[in-house]
Structures are given as C-alpha cells and as structure tokens.
Amino acid sequence: MADSRKYAGESPLEKYPEPRSGAPLAIAAYPNSYSTGMSNLGFHFVYSCLAGSGRFRVERRFLDDRPVPVTAGAVFFTVSYEEDLLNLVRMLVSLGIEPMRERRAEGPLVIVGGPVISSNPVPFFPLADVLAAGEGEGTLPLIVEAVADEGSDRSALASRLSTVDGLILPGFSEQTQTAAPVDPELFQNSVILASDTVFPDMLLVEISRGCPGACSFCMATSVYRPFRTMPLERFESILDSTLGAEGAETCRVGLVSTAVAAHPDFTEMMRAVDGRGGSVGLSSLRAIDVDGAIAEAIGRMHIRSISLAPETGSEAMRRKLGKKVSDRAFFNAARLLREAGVSRFTLYMLAGLPGEDRLIFDETERFLKAFVESAGGARVMVNLNVLVPKPRTPLQFMAMPGQKELRASVDSVRVACSEAGIGISVKGGRSSMNQARIALGDEAVGRAAVRFIAGRTSWKRALRDEGVDPDLIHLERGVGEILPWEHVFGDGGRDSLLVRYRAALG
Ligand code: SF4
Numbered sequence: 388m389a390d391s392r393k394y395a396g397e398s399p400l401e402k403y404p405e406p407r408s409g410a411p412l413a414i415a416a417y418p419n420s421y422s423t424g425m426s427n428l429g430f431h432f433v434y435s436c437l438a439g440s441g442r443f444r445v446e447r448r449f450l451d452d453r454p455v456p457v458t459a460g461a462v463f464f465t466v467s468y469e470e471d472l473l474n475l476v477r478m479l480v481s482l483g484i485e486p487m488r489e490r491r492a493e494g495p496l497v498i499v500g501g502p503v504i505s506s507n508p509v510p511f512f513p514l515a516d517v518l519a520a521g522e523g524e525g526t527l528p529l530i531v532e533a534v535a536d537e538g539s540d541r542s543a544l545a546s547r548l549s550t551v552d553g554l555i556l557p558g559f560s561e562q563t564q565t566a567a568p569v570d571p572e573l574f575q576n577s578v579i580l581a582s583d584t585v586f587p588d589m590l591l592v593e594i595s596r597g598c599p600g601a602c603s604f605c606m607a608t609s610v611y612r613p614f615r616t617m618p619l620e621r622f623e624s625i626l627d628s629t630l631g632a633e634g635a636e637t638c639r640v641g642l643v644s645t646a647v648a649a650h651p652d653f654t655e656m657m658r659a660v661d662g663r664g665g666s667v668g669l670s671s672l673r674a675i676d677v678d679g680a681i682a683e684a685i686g687r688m689h690i691r692s693i694s695l696a697p698e699t700g701s702e703a704m705r706r707k708l709g710k711k712v713s714d715r716a717f718f719n720a721a722r723l724l725r726e727a728g729v730s731r732f733t734l735y736m737l738a739g740l741p742g743e744d745r746l747i748f749d750e751t752e753r754f755l756k757a758f759v760e761s762a763g764g765a766r767v768m769v770n771l772n773v774l775v776p777k778p779r780t781p782l783q784f785m786a787m788p789g790q791k792e793l794r795a796s797v798d799s800v801r802v803a804c805s806e807a808g809i810g811i812s813v814k815g816g817r818s819s820m821n822q823a824r825i826a827l828g829d830e831a832v833g834r835a836a837v838r839f840i841a842g843r844t845s846w847k848r849a850l851r852d853e854g855v856d857p858d859l860i861h862l863e864r865g866v867g868e869i870l871p872w873e874h875v876f877g878d879g880g881r882d883s884l885l886v887r888y889r890a891a892l893g
Contacts, residue, residue, distance in 0.1 A: 412457060413444070413463060414446050421584075428577065430465045433523075459495045462482065466502075496539055506777055576591060591643050593643045595615060622656055647671075667690060686727030695734055714754055736771050768811070776826070781890075782888060824857060824859075
C-alpha cells in the first residue's frame with residue numbers, strides 16, 4: 388500500500404506501484420473526519436489517482452488526525468460540504484502550510500476539487516493554486532502529471548493546465564467551462580474498505596451520476612449531467628475483483644446514486660450481489676422508480692430500511708420546485724416496500740421553502756398521516772434540512788428566510804410530525820445560514836475564513852472585516868448583477884434558470 392500512514396480496521400482493495408525513489412510527498416486530504424472522508428468516493432478517487440501514478444509518496448490526512456506539520460510537494464483536497472472551507476484552512480494550518488496562496492509562492496501547492504468547487508469555486512481563490520470543477524476523472528490525472536513534472540513552479544503549471552476545461556488557476560486563469568462528463572465505465576468504487584466509516588466495511592460503487600429529475604434546489608442535474616449509468620458488466624467486474632480480494636472480507640455492497648432504482652439494471656445488480664453471497668445497502672430511492680419488481684428485489688435482499696425524499700407534503704409545492712412526483716407515488720412506494728418487508732422509512736424533507744404558508748404545513752400533516760397509513764406499521768421518521776440556495780441552480784436567486792421564519796417553519800413541520808405520530812430529526816438551522824454564506828460567497832469569504840481560523844475574531848466579525856454582509860443571504864440576488872460563479876463559468880443559461888426560479892416562487 389502506497390500510504391505509509393496506518394489507520395486501524397482497513398483492508399486495501401488495490402495494489403499501487405512503489406513510488407519512484409526520491410518521489411515528493413503528496414497529501415490526499417479530506418477537510419472533515421476520517422469517518423466522513425473514507426465514506427466519500429471522490430476522496431477514494433483522489434487517493435487512488437495519486438497512489439496509482441507512482442510519482443508521489445502518498446499520505447491521507449483528515450481533520451481529526453493529530454496535527455503534524457509535513458514537508459509536502461502538494462496537498463489535494465476533496466470538498467463536499469461548504470462549511471468544510473473553514474476545516475480546509477484549519478488543516479492547512481495544522482499541516483504547517485500557509486493558507487493564503489499569495490504568501491505561499493514557493494511553498495507546497497494546494498489543489499482543491501469536489502462538488503463545492505463545481506458549484507462555486509470563488510471563495511477558494513485566495514487559498515488554492517489549482518481548482519478543479521466538474522467531474523475529475525478527466526482532469527485529475529493531468530494535474531497529477533503536471534505537478535509531478537513541474538513541482539511548485541506556478542507559471543509552468545499554469546502554462547500546462549490553464550486551458551484545460553474544468554481547471555481554474557487563481558491569479559493565472561479564472562474562467563473555465565465545467566469539465567466534460569465522463570464515460571460511466573470510469574465511475575468510482577471504494578479502493579480501501581474501512582470499518583470506522585458511515586458505511587462500515589462496505590464496498591461502495593457509484594452506479595450512476597447526475598439525476599433524471601430536475602429539482603430546482605439541486606445541483607445533481609445542473610452540474611452533473613446528463614444522467615449516466617454504469618454498465619452492468621462493469622459493475623459485475625468490480626464485484627468479482629473486490630469481493631474476492633485478498634484480505635477484503637466484505638460481502639456488503641453500497642450502491643451510490645442520486646436515484647439508485649432509476650438504473651435500468653437495478654434488479655440485475657441486486658441479483659449479481661446476491662449471487663456472490665453479498666448484501667446490499669442503498670442510498671435514497673425516488674418514489675416514482677418503485678414498482679412491484681423493484682420492491683420485490685429489495686425484499687429479496689432483506690433490505691429493511693429505505694429513504695425517500697418528498698421534500699414537502701404539498702404536492703403543488705413539490706411540482707413548483709420541479710419535483711414532479713405525486714403524493715400517490717409516495718404512498719404507493721410505501722405500500723409496495725412495506726409488503727416486501729421494509730420496516731423503516733426515512734423521509735427527507737425541507738424547511739424554508741419559497742412561499743411556505745399555513746396551507747403547506749396542513750398539507751404536510753395530511754401527507755405524513757397518509758404515508759404512515761400506507762407504510763402499514765413500519766417505523767417512519769422525518770429528516771428535516773433547511774433549504775440552502777445553491778449556485779448554478781434555479782434557486783441561486785432566492786432570498787433565504789431569516790432565523791425567525793426558519794424557526795417557525797421547522798416548528799410547523801415538527802407539529803405535523805407529532806400529529807402524524809412520527810419522529811423528526813432536524814439538521815441545519817443556524818449552520819445552514821453559514822452554509823449559504825459560503826455557498827454563495829466570493830473571494831472575501833475565503834479571506835474571512837483565514838482571518839477567523841487565525842483566532843482573532845468571530846466568524847461574523849471576520850466576514851464583516853472582509854466586507855461581507857452576513858445578512859446578504861436574506862436578499863434576492865443576481866437579477867441585475869453578475870454572481871461570483873458566473874465570472875468563472877458564464878451565466879449558465881441564466882434566462883432558463885430565472886424562468887424556473889419564478890415558477891418555484893409560484
Ligand atoms: S430527485 Fe433528488 S437528486 Fe434528483 S434532482 Fe431531485 S433532489 Fe436532486
């Protein structure tokens with residue numbers, strides 16, 4: 388294994404070449420916990436690409452590692468959550484690396500990719516030497532080779548990488564197109580099994596990318612399109628090469644997708660795992676994909692827990708948000724899955740939707756009661772998140788409700804759950820505002836992160852000191868201005884985004 392650092396409870400699934408003698412150190416870094424990072428296929432891909440190149444000695448680092456300064460040639464971060472901007476700065480400091488790019492002219496390179504960069508890379512401009520937007524399979528190997536050849540020579544790197552679609556080199560080239568969609572043969576799977584993760588000892592396989600849906604708050608279709616599915620033969624070859632790998636004692640396979648059951652070979656995939664003596668874990672299903680055959684396949688694999696995402700109990704609101712799934716489709720899915728043996732449902736819902744009023748919450752209460760009835764005795768639980776407007780989606784223009792309105796919205800869904808006799812877990816609240824400030828921010832937000840982590844001030848004060856009004860997220864934006872990410876990617880079909888935004892407002 389290329390990584391000289393040891394973490395307990397791991398089984399490598401791939402062998403990598405020994406690095407060349409005198410090879411520089413590259414860090415594959417995840418700005419959150421080990422457990423979250425090792426559950427992230429994008430992070431597995433970065434590690435695999437670095438180790439597979441044979442051009443570096445590679446170490447993984449996570450936020451919860453003991454802080455040890457390193458002498459690395461480059462650090463490659465994967466950022467999946469906006470608030471990990473702050474953790475990225477924390478990690479740079481703990482690795483002994485100057486976080487501000489301009490003060491690091493000779494030092495290690497900082498390379499950052501992941502969904503957050505694909506959405507809005509601008510807050511990372513003050514920190515990163517290279518930013519990778521969009522799907523990384525086509526761009527990361529180019530970055531790895533260029534960094535191995537050129538070392539920390541920023542100008543040489545810029546002349547090799549600045550015209551590659553998807554790559555941004557702050558200070559050299561700050562406009563790009565999103566990297567082209569890649570062949571589904573190249574979709575990711577775990578390269579290390581780890582016991583201390585969100586999915587312990589589970590082989591994760593990304594069976595599709597993008598989404599056939601078009602919800603106006605979601606990046607899945609605006610950045611990762613078109614919807615593509617991994618061929619069944621490729622899936623089977625991953626099973627054959629990893630389930631039987633030496634030391635890899637797992638029979639658990641996690642199918643990763645925004646819409647697992649939309650894969651045309653979903654039932655065959657389940658059968659393929661079953662035939663090899665394995666069990667399956669699923670990410671959330673779209674209710675409209677559930678029919679008798681899908682439910683039966685789920686039952687056959689003894690899957691007892693399923694997540695669905697109605698977002699709201701109001702069918703009219705759901706449609707305005709671009710989620711064209713009727714209430715009846717959810718009730719039907721609940722009934723079919725219950726009959727197939729599912730005993731626990733998690734419903735993902737959103738608070739702070741545009742135009743929420745009493746009527747919406749009454750409809751949500753009725754929806755939940757009807758769902759519970761359809762679920763026929765299965766345990767039902769609501770997982771409530773606050774809606775955060777995301778760049779490059781129709782809701783990028785939306786004014787986020789204030790703290791008071793959000794609290795009222797969360798409380799109303801709580802009451803609806805209580806009336807329906809089901810539990811609720813609330814995520815976000817105050818942190819969703821911070822998420823929005825970073826998601827929708829510009830370079831000043833990145834500078835504020837450095838100021839804040841330096842420890843001399845509060846986060847809000849740091850934002851103000853850098854000229855960011857923390858309350859700007861509560862105003863509609865962009866109708867007469869260029870948004871930060873539009874400077875990088877162009878307007879991304881702004882006219883059609885605006886049409887869909889207005890439809891969401893109703
Ligand atoms: S169905 Fe889910 S993943 Fe697909 S666009 Fe809607 S919210 Fe996004």
